Amino acid sequence: MRKTFRPRRSVLYVPASNAKALAKVASLDADAVIFDLEDAVAPDAKDDAREALRHYFRANLSSKAERIIRINALASEWGAEDLLAARACKPDAILLPKVETPQDITGVTEILEETDASENVRLWAMIETPRGILNADEIAELGLRSTGRLDCFVVGTNDIAKETGTSAGDNRAYLVPWLMQIVLCAKAGRLDVIDGVYNDFADIDGFTAECTQGAKMGFDGKTLIHPAQIGAANGAFQPDDVAIADAKSIIAAFALPENANRGVIALHGKMIERLHLANAEKIMAKVQMTGDRL
Structure with a gap:
């Protein structure tokens, strides 16, 4: 399947368990929305979050924003049910967390093929662990397969910093070599690559500076944790x-x-x-x- 270009300047995380946030999605100017079943949803709220997502997609058959569902890892107790729910919702893409090997992608691809999921349902991969960074080139090669579903890398900077003990401060100086490695691998695989979140959503100046840095590094957009960040991201990743x-x-x-x-x-x-x-x-x-x- 030939990939279709989509702008991905601003990619907003929305907890699937947050009814108020779901209700606001249609009014936002984000290029893409990640409906989150993973980190943003407490363990005892997973079932309700899945049901809320099913209801949301039934009630909103189309969207101006690209729609992605982040599931829990298949190896977790919630992963299998998340994948079935996500497939049923027919989003534009399913985001897989903590991808570390090509098999993490091909395994899900096989499940989607076996269940006759539409080829329009693409896959995004979170690169957020040391092993994921080291294997990013092999993973990105899946983007070159005409029958593959992989379209995009999403960087999990918080997890990378936590797993490595590296400081995310100082203009991300200690993370930049790894971020550039991920960008290089993504581009070699003809994938888009989305920068990690900026945690202080009240600091718009700091956020804008990090967006500008990310755009210069070659990222196609930035993941966001708050709607207040959308405008700055759209501006920073828009061609001048x-x-x-x-x-x-x-x-x-x-x-x-x-x-x-x-x-x-x-x-x-x-x-x-x-x-x-x-x-x-x-x-x-x-x-x-x-x-x-x-």
Whole structure:
């Protein structure tokens, strides 16, 4: 199945057990929403959260935002029921926690295939453990399979910091090498990759700075814990006016008849290849889908 581009600048976590939060989802400008059955839901609330999610999806058959359901690990006591519930809801994707090997993905893919789940239900993977980081390249290779479902990595910075004993402060200086490794692996597998959360939702300046850092590192968006963070994330991960102008000129240049079959052209004193065209088309797709600065 050919992957379809989706903007993922702002990806908001919403606890499936929080009725008030679920009711607000339709009014928000987040590009994507992760309905969480895992960390945000207490053990004694898992059953009710699943039922709330079933009811929500039955009542809301469509959404302007991409919809993802994060389940508990299949090895946990809740994982199997979570996966069945998520499959029944028919979200855009199912997010798998603490992915450490390709088999963590292929095992779920096989279950979805065996139960005739729509090929439109994609898989996202949380990379949030030392083993997951070390194996990120092998996991990302699944994104190159035409029959695969893997579309996106989501970084769990809180878990990485906890598992390694590394400080997440100081502009994430000690996490940056691992974050860049995850980004590199994701791009090699043609996957999107979403940055981790910023815990102090009241600190918009600090959040905006971290979004800017993430965008420069190559992340496609950021996971959020509060709706107040949506605007800053959308702004930080949206192409700026210079990038948009460059993208338009590259697309226009390759559209000229004399350049139709050329792999490299000269534009404004620079050599431009078709890889630059592909990036320009992605930039314009993001702009067009988000409705900004057309």
